[in-house]
Amino acid sequence: MLTYLRRSLLLALVLTVVLGFVYGLVGTGVAQALFPFQANGSITKNGSAIIGQNWNGYSTTKILDPQWFHGRPDADDPLVANGKPGFSGATNLGPRSKVLRTEVHALVVAWHEVGVDPTTDLVTTSGSGLDPDITPQDALVQVPMVAKATGIPPARLRSLIAHETQGPELGFLGSSVVNVLQLNEALAKLR
Amino acid sequence: MDFAWTIVALVALMALSWRFLGAYMVAVYETRVHFLGFVERPIYRLIGTAPGREQTWKRYATSLLVFSCVFLLVDYLIFRVQGSLFLDPQHLGAVPPALSWNTAVSFVTNTNWQNYAGETTMSYFSQMGALMVQQFVSAAVGIAVAITLVRGFARKGSPTIGNFWVDTVRGCLYVLLPIAFVFGIVFVGQGAVQTLAGPAHVRDALNGVTQTIPRGPAGFMETIKQLGTNGGGFFNANGADPFENPTGLTNLLSIALLLCIPVALTYVFGKMVGALRQGVAVLAAMTIIFGAWTAFTSYAEHQPNPAVAAAGVMHQPTGNMEGKEVRFGDTQSALYDVASTQTSTGSVDGSNDSYNPIGGFGLLTGMMLGEVSPGGVGSGLYTILLFAILAVFIGGLMIGRTPEYLGKKIQAREVKLAGLGILVMPITVLVLTAIAVSIHAGRAGPLNAGPHGFTEILYAFTSQANNNGSAFAGLTGNHAFYNVTGGIAMLMGRFAIIVPTLALAGTLAAKNVVPASAGTFRTDNTMFVGLLIAVILIVGGLTFFPAVALGPIVEQLSHGRFFGVSLAHLAALALPHGIAHWKAVL
Incomplete structure (x- = not known):
């Protein structure tokens, strides 16, 4: 049972980093580089x-x-x-x-x-x-x-x-x- | 005509997904794809496993349950402490305990029922580090369960059904991550917002209106939300929000993304059991149900809204536009919402609650059939295979032979497990709905009075027990009663179906194959497709007809009658504008 718990916790943390932050932040970087106007909400002066x-x-x-x-x-x-x-x-x-x-x-x-x-x-x-x-x-x-x-x-x-x-x-x-x-x-x- | 072309485009995209995404997924789950090995191998080393180390169904199920519980706790903690973490430009503070519980359960079970409004409740840390992560992980877990059932049919005399850790990691890394990333770029290009800067404040020089515009990293979450049939949007309005779903093109791509994996899995099934026709038969049954529901729901939404007509706008050439966005129009909104309720997605690009009665009936009953047309990622395939086992059992009774499916004898144990998996959802829905309408806390939830209010409650439990997550959103779910009962419905609808499915995978894998003979009941022809559809419709109809009759059917038949809003709801809500305002309106 301890093995299951240890594996689960480690995998949860790794996936949180990879799928949450690496994906999210790399995505934000690419979006800001390619489409800065759209990525920031297509804000015009009005x-x-x-x-x-x-x-x-x-x-x-x-x-x-x-x-x-x-x-x-x-x-x-x-x-x-x-x-x-x-x-x-x-x-x-x-x-x-x-x-x-x-x-x-x-x-x-x-x-x-x-x-x-x-x-x-x-x-x-x-x-x-x-x-x-x-x-x-x-x-x-x-x-x-x-x-x-x-x-x-x-x-x-x-x-x-x-x-x-x-x-x-x-x-x-x-x-x-x-x-x-x-x-x-x-x-x-x-x- | 535009709608016809949209259907043609969608069918073409689905054909490509079926053939190519399907073949790619077979390669992924047979561990023949390795281009992300530099991420994958260190993960296996860290947790101490490897692709070759297979598990029995009991170990597989234990791993899945422990992993889901641990992840549920991690996410619960993130919501509770988000106020002390970074990436919180709006200083939103901790999410309350009952809501944190409901939301953690909701995302771990692939439901994405949302008792909160994203832009005013969840920090960017919670959105990215908890909600979006589960949109990958819960989807990968669902696909893994479907793959084990397929292996159960494909293997002979095998004690094992695969390795849970490997199946889950490979599903995330090779299937979900690349597709979500590529389409994320497309969505942002079309106008979806993706920024870590907080809300923008803009003043319009023309008319002097000032506007606070909530923003956030929504675009890349949008694609995994659809691809993983999750449905939990970054903003409260979900797929109706222009920042999530900015154009007609993203609307079609959303529909394609949420359908592509469930459709491709029928190819995976056919390919892995060595008879593509078997997969085609399952896909045919799914497509016929989906097509019928799309047709009558779109037709219903193209009709005038009765309340708007009664208010003096008799001529409504654009259909029922209450709660719909102009850039999508009536029928393409209906197509999106049908696709979303017949998978386990539950994202919406309009307000389901304001659908015409028969349109709402279409969305509600799409879920009640068990979400098999084509269903959620993984859950759609394994649920329809449970129905297929029931269908061959009934077919076997008719011809007086021990039934077989794909060469595996279907005996008492298999039929019991399939029956259990099928009955969990209706029992959960009907019992919880009955409790909710019997007590004050339950009756305080609906916004609308009359049959529509009953539908709001029935819809909520149907959606949660099917891990769908769409809502007749007039219902206020963020109260102790709905937070707790909803959590129970979601857990039942997920794990009380997954465990029997894994047990079934285990017993099937252990069986030997009976060679086909002239007396074998064929499961790859039109006859079987018809039988499968009939079983799905009869089980759903017999179970839910009385409940549905009290909701949308009564509402449709109430010509010329109109209903107020529920005052119990208003008292519980203590709306800022107060009951006085609403009483004045009434």
Whole structure:
């Protein structure tokens, strides 16, 4: 029995070093050498290009700022992830949840107040609560709102959206998406 | 159409894995691969063993159990003292005892059930030095057990089934490490984060929003998490988090990584028993079940979400997007989550809890069939072989002959061991679910009220007893009741199946081979594939139908009815926003 214990303990320690730290640290070194931008979180001057942000206080209690395009209602909605900022997660509300129905309805009303008939993505939260993307259709329905608030012609905004549309990768992996931060950065240049 | 191409790409990747990864793994476990000998040999010298020194099944099982217990304690200690160790830029402090126990058990059993949120609980030391290490080791142990069962069929009159230490070390070094490393680079290139620097603070000049962005060494953990069918993510949102699974390409690669070893093991099985067709028959049964579940789950998720429709968005052309990421869309998210629940992975790229009722049914029942399509690394193969033994036994009863499988007589002892291995999981799930719904501590767990709340509890024990680790995450598991019972479920689901499997490997290895004759029941044709699928579906259906009827089936049939949230849950949680907020919402 002692032999088993001794072998187990020694192997546990060796594997912890090899598979945890050697693998993890060599991996970090290689990642930092080859892809420093991605490995550090794709941080640009206005936020991460990968992690979505809550675009200007987007929640059911506040009015949407019509000057910008909006992503999905997630990051610090009080119902998402117990309201902890920087904490990823979904609402986990079931498909027949009264709470989900009420929350979505409040978002539909908020969108109608700024003259937008919202698509599904704009009134549902994502799996991570950090979804950085919307579909081109989600962006197009916001065009009248942004055009009215900024005075930029709708046709100009639509071509901007078309220009910022990416994917699907290899033509079939995932969906066509527009990164909300990049779209708004491009919008800022027009103003 | 995109979905069809995704399936084509996945099938192509699986065909390559089956043929080439399979052949490579045969060479690894027959000790014909040596390129990492400079790491491997010193390890054997240190622990005092060598590839030639074989063990009986009892010694093999003792080694496995002692090793797992010791490693469990090491990891428990790491969680308890992480506050005093290095690599803790967020100063997170020690993990509480009950949670440390649950998490250590969870990772040692290849479950990766997570009652914690990675970014706010675990230091980088714990993530790398305990969690990620187990993602390699528990996977290698699972593969080793499957290999011993294959050896049991392949050998004649042998008293031994292999060397546990050698099988485990070789699985880690030669199979898991190189593949995880190469794909780790790809994932980081696509945008997965891999840094030891702490969280980033960014202020957006356009709108004045400040953001704290949690970071960490997540990219390389992501690949071993999938490859070893572990599923425990670095961040709370798991495969939905853009830092873990940034693009449509990484989503497909994740699915391929978590399926490749279980699929390749059917080649290993066929090759090592000397009849590739036997492996193909097992793979065919796995594929048919997987295909059927993928089809109806994806279809269900392409339907509108009833609550969203009731809130005024009737037209939902992109399907049920509550809890899903735009870059994956409805069907490719469903494919990922089906693959993850039918292996023992349990990583998610969306919120399972927000799936439509039939979609959630697909994920739940995929686990209830015993995770055999294709199942976890190792555990999938050895579990389906237990079902195969049951199938030849039933076939033997029908034709009135002593059943044989691969030339080995299947007698009372073999059938008893296989039956034991199959029954442990359903008994654990149903008994623990019954206890949970009968007492207050159990009923305080679910977030959603009504049938969905029951499903959350049933799902939790199904997931843990199958060593899956996915969750209907509305359930709050980080309380004494769920931490302790969940730990028991995970231990039962792992070791109470592994020990009978090793015993079976021992008795089979000791038997001689009966030559095939005209009366032999064939196990490599369509008839047997059908029989095997029928046995799996009938055992699963008879065991779980009443329980499933109370959860997703009732929910699907409740047209026009909506349910609130569980107030017992809110009282137990003491949410920051308080019950008042939720009552107002209701």
